[in-house]
Amino acid sequence: MHKHDVDTPALLLDLDAVETNIRTMAEFLAGKPASLRPHFKTPKCPEVARRQLEAGAIGITVAKLGEAEVLADAGLGPILMANEVVGPQKIDRLMALLSRGVDITVAVESAFNIQELADGAKRSGQRPAAIIEVDSGMHRCGTAEPRETVELARALVDAGIEYRGIMGYEGHAVLIADEEERREKTEAALAIVQEHVEALAEAGLPAGIVSVGGTGSHEIAATHPHVTELQAGSYVFMDGRYQEVLPRRFQGALTLLTTVLSVRDRYAVADAGMKSLTNEFGPPFSVDGGVKVARLSEEHATLTGEGIASLRPGDRIEVVPSHGDTTLNLHDRYHVVRGDEVVDEWPILAARKFK
Amino acid sequence: MHKHDVDTPALLLDLDAVETNIRTMAEFLAGKPASLRPHFKTPKCPEVARRQLEAGAIGITVAKLGEAEVLADAGLGPILMANEVVGPQKIDRLMALLSRGVDITVAVESAFNIQELADGAKRSGQRPAAIIEVDSGMHRCGTAEPRETVELARALVDAGIEYRGIMGYEGHAVLIADEEERREKTEAALAIVQEHVEALAEAGLPAGIVSVGGTGSHEIAATHPHVTELQAGSYVFMDGRYQEVLPRRFQGALTLLTTVLSVRDRYAVADAGMKSLTNEFGPPFSVDGGVKVARLSEEHATLTGEGIASLRPGDRIEVVPSHGDTTLNLHDRYHVVRGDEVVDEWPILAARKFK
Known part of the structure; x- marks a missing residue:
């Protein structure tokens, strides 16, 4: 037809362009310290995520449980949820995923939320895994200081939740059209993340996962020594705005x-x-x-x-x-x-x- | 719960408010020349449309075939589609609705589209019904002059399509917060519609349906002598913007x-x-x-x-x-x-x- x-x-999706973008990103990251765990909010479609995993992605990043449930049904992962799971209904949905054997890591940034997770774990007999969300300058969710991050990491361990590391998304930088300004803002954000990484290491709580990076910042973040993985998702489709920011x-x-x-x-x-x-x-x-x-x-x-x-x-x-x-x-x-x-x-x- | x-x-829907709004509109229109055929784009939900029909609405207005198909499945109508049905896939969907006995009237505003409808009618053995969309000042779809409207009405009759009247939606007026300015713009739009109504009558093609009016203009349109029905839909939920325009x-x-x-x-x-x-x-x-x-x-x-x-x-x-x-x-x-x-x-x- x-x-x-x-x-x-x-909506028309150009498969040649999708395949080229997946290959281009895989080739760019080959040999670099950071791996790719692409964000599912862009495709929202297992057919795309499967191709990304086949090309070497180490898992899939999601924004919410609904996306994680779709991936779990498709047998795709491991899943990193770059967002908090708050409220009793969602805690129950997370425990239901864990009881199915789904490998999912969620973000936390408050003692309240860690207590909710611990209570859910106790009720369900599951053991959740978490990273701490750090505010690297976007001012949305996330801890404001390394001291707070260390406290939360310790609270996770004390609560019997598997502590896996940190994330910090520099969403305030990724869409800046001016390349030099985008680089400066991204590097400033990565420097903040680094302070948290170093404080955790000093406290004897080294971060296994350090997840950052959107499509607009992936080139800079990929070679940062402390970053272990990138969340970039938009690269796979490249909408109108991103084509202006990152045209090549x-x-x-x-x-x-x-x-x-x-x-x-x-x-x-x-x-x-x-x-x-x-x-x-x-x-x-x-x-x-x-x-x-x-x-x-x-x-x-x-x-x-x-x-x-x-x-x-x-x-x-x-x-x-x-x-x-x-x-x-x-x-x-x-x-x-x-x-x-x-x-x-x-x-x-x-x-x-x-x- | x-x-x-x-x-x-x-999304929470306050049923007391919905019932009050439906009753308030029915009471306002009692004894006025115009009837109500509320727009389905606001509720998109048969449970609401059914209550509007029970309160005296003469049918339901829709923006697209997908909405009409939902209403047809729920057995609700008669349906007025305040928009054009263009392209072979949609013409076939319209004919499928007609073959199910659904009473649906669609808008037309070009000779091309009338020919499409006529061809679809010939293929399917169905007889579509149509009104002509008039541009009453919003400058979206719609005929620009009464002469064009008369030509299209004649083309409908010649093509064997049931000609039912006209519509003109004053969407450029309904959200004006200043009451006096909203009234002026609405009256100017209704005066344009009236010119088309009169030209059709002179040409021996009287408009049975004259459909106009959103929530912001319903008070003015309801008593206009040439208007037979109102399309207002937002009144049933009243979102934030409309609460500012029409607070009472x-x-x-x-x-x-x-x-x-x-x-x-x-x-x-x-x-x-x-x-x-x-x-x-x-x-x-x-x-x-x-x-x-x-x-x-x-x-x-x-x-x-x-x-x-x-x-x-x-x-x-x-x-x-x-x-x-x-x-x-x-x-x-x-x-x-x-x-x-x-x-x-x-x-x-x-x-x-x-x-």
Whole structure:
């Protein structure tokens, strides 16, 4: 089937680009100190994660239990959850994963949460494994000082939870377009992580896992002496925003196919709105020359530019999502293409796992 | 079950507020010339649409075939699709609905699309019904001049498609906060619709259906002499943005329950990010005094304000989505509450129907 025969709006995934990106990252990391545990929030699809593991990834990183459950069902891992598991319902879901023999490490950053994990372990007879989340400058979750990290590591050991190391995600640096500024911010973040690593070692609690690094910072983080693994995920699809930040190494793999509904004098309208295409990183980029997306409403994209003169209702056009991760979260499948041919359909299983 | 025992992030729907809003709208419209055919894009849930029909709605308005298919499966209608059905895959889906005996009217605004419908009718042996979409000032889809509307009405009749009238949605007016300006823009839009209605009548093609009106314009449109029905949908839940525009008549029914993951000196973090809560209308509003949402990342809300001093990890808080329609589109169910008690769970069936 030709890709233009897919009903719209539809996510197209270019398999050649995906395979090239996976190979490129594996080749870049060969011989470097850091391994790759790619983030599952980008593909949300076991078919992609399986290819990443086959290319040498040491496991998969997730943002939430729903993603971990999808991976566990697919038999993929080991899993690192780069986020806290808080609240009794989620603690029970984590224990259920452990009771299935799933190798999952979760992040902690408060004594309250360590107590919750310890209580859950006692109730279930399971032994959770954890790393400590360090705030390396993003100011979201994470410990503020090495002293706090050491205390939490000790609390983990005292609670009988397996202490595996630390993580620090420099999310405030990865999307900086200026290469020099991105490098500076990333190195400052890695220096903070290093302070925590050194404090832990001095306290006799050496960090086995030191997990950092997004797609925008992977080149710098991969050779940092204390880093053991990278969480980078976006490299596999490279959405519109990341193509601007990091234009050379990886290829864009994700587009949204849309149908022109209306052509008027000064604009045209296609069936791609905020319910199939997010715009928190700005309007989607166009693939087809001369047409740009001026505005998204819930179910419509208003197109402007010289290219609209050659459009007709019923035409199919492809646009590049500015933010892939939130866009694919709206869809239930990828239409997998090689060139113009649809060769497969992959369910985006974790898009429905919002918890 | 207490609402705070639901796993998070979770959409809570206040059933008392929903019932009050449905009753309030029915009472307001009693004796007025216009009927209500509420838009399904807001609830995306047959349980809500059924209550609206029981309260006197003459049918349900939808934005796309996926919503119509959900309603058809639930046996609810008659359906008005306030949007065009373009492309061979969708024409076939429309014919499949007609072959099931579903009463559905679709919008058209081009000769190309009328030909598509006629061809589909010929292939399937079905007889589609259509209204003409008029551009009443929003500049999205829709005819630009009465002459064009008359031509398309004639083309429908000539093609053997049942011609049922026109629609014009004043989406550029409904969210204007200033009441006087909203009234002016709405009246200007209704005057444009009226020109088209009169031209059709003069041409011997009287419009049976004249469908207009969102929640922000329903009071003005309900008494306009040419309007036969309103499409208003948001009134039933009243999201954060609409509560600012139209604070008196309807009650907010939709909140997102979220769990505090981290509490730091100057901010706290909860598990509600852009994958469970949209922010194209700005950050979500807070329910709990003194806490505001400063930033959303994909899976986190960063909270600031005086109220964070009393927060602890594990606390549950509720926030009001600024844009309900796109937020509920991310979820698969409503946790239906009366007061603090969860009394039911309703699937958001149409959230997965993105085409």
